[in-house]
Amino acid sequence: MRIVSLFPAATEWVCTFGAQEALVGRSHACDYPPEILDRPVLTRPRIDPTQYAAAIDQDVRALQLQGLSLYEIDWEQLQRLRPELILTQTQCSVCAVSLDVLETELATWPEEHRPQLLAMAPATLKQVLDAALMLGRAIGRLQEAIEVLAHAEKRLRELRDYLGLHRRTDPTALPTVACLEWLDPLIAAGHWMPDVVEMAGGQAVLASPGQPSRTITWEMLLAADPDVVLLMPCGFSIAQTLRELPRLMEQPQWHALRAVQEGRVYVLDGNAYFNRPGPRLYRSIALVAACLYPDRLPPQLLGLKPWELQLLSSAPAT
Numbered sequence: 001m002r003i004v005s006l007f008p009a010a011t012e013w014v015c016t017f018g019a020q021e022a023l024v025g026r027s028h029a030c031d032y033p034p035e036i037l038d039r040p041v042l043t044r045p046r047i048d049p050t051q052y053a054a055a056i057d058q059d060v061r062a063l064q065l066q067g068l069s070l071y072e073i074d075w076e077q078l079q080r081l082r083p084e085l086i087l088t089q090t091q092c093s094v095c096a097v098s099l100d101v102l103e104t105e106l107a108t109w110p111e112e113h114r115p116q117l118l119a120m121a122p123a124t125l126k127q128v129l130d131a132a133l134m135l136g137r138a139i140g141r142l143q144e145a146i147e148v149l150a151h152a153e154k155r156l157r158e159l160r161d162y163l164g165l166h167r168r169t170d171p172t173a174l175p176t177v178a179c180l181e182w183l184d185p186l187i188a189a190g191h192w193m194p195d196v197v198e199m200a201g202g203q204a205v206l207a208s209p210g211q212p213s214r215t216i217t218w219e220m221l222l223a224a225d226p227d228v229v230l231l232m233p234c235g236f237s238i239a240q241t242l243r244e245l246p247r248l249m250e251q252p253q254w255h256a257l258r259a260v261q262e263g264r265v266y267v268l269d270g271n272a273y274f275n276r277p278g279p280r281l282y283r284s285i286a287l288v289a290a291c292l293y294p295d296r297l298p299p300q301l302l303g304l305k306p307w308e309l310q311l312l313s314s315a316p317a318t
Helices: 008-016 053-065 075-081 099-106 125-138 142-163 193-199 218-224 238-249 270-274 281-292
Strands: 003-005 023-026 043-045 071-073 085-089 116-120 176-183 186-188 228-231 265-268 309-311
Touching: 003 008, 008 023, 008 085, 008 116, 008 125, 023 075, 053 176, 085 099, 099 116, 116 125, 125 142, 125 193, 142 281, 176 193, 176 218, 176 238, 176 270, 176 281, 193 281, 228 281, 238 265, 238 309, 265 270, 265 281, 270 281, 281 309
Parallel strands: 003 023, 003 085, 085 116, 176 228, 228 265
Antiparallel strands: 043 071, 176 186, 265 309
């Protein structure tokens, strides 16, 4: 099978299931695992993703008002690759190529060269795993998918047992957590993130499982006053998020947050772990658990790397 993936999470699942050799093309955002970086890149963004968050937000809104896609596709190269299956998503028009755009273009291709489309749109952690199994079946790797997920679930149970988290644990006794998916404007992470927080032993505030991420106000964040604040902007590495922090800290409400005063603010790699409904969500659960229970999960136990998580103990240099 010849597969083109325009969705980073799908790319990661394909490789985790051992089918990376079938991957003949990828999107510009499909950057993991490193073994697939030699595959032809078929998309590019119409905005500059290295800008500050506020500028990115403005550019995205401007393109949406014009009815334009955020991405350009190299249709000629895509045709030359002769894919049998194209992977994408229908969850967020900002995160990947629109399914409508693909369907419209592929309808003009000769029928004998028209690939199958598979779009993923999981909203909860369970749906992420269901979508992974659906993908495994579509690429002829269902057994491998079952084995991968079974092993990951076993590791998750071991983590929760280590932390003393059980079904009878009183959820109201767990630390409250605000996961911020964007910093200007503030956006609370929804979809599978409340499930990730729950699995890690916390209570997500300002978001509900399966519901879209939503824009919030500083007043809403202050009213929630979470025990822990996790910064994981969509598409941002830790370095890019740290660059944003001086602007965030200029807000007087920032310093009124209990998590800030108590030094319980963490910066995480949103792009690699939390924004993608892929296999690294299991690592995401462990990272959140390390933020919530640093006394029980020392960095060396999880083998934490600097690019995965940083405790924000003071303002970064500007």
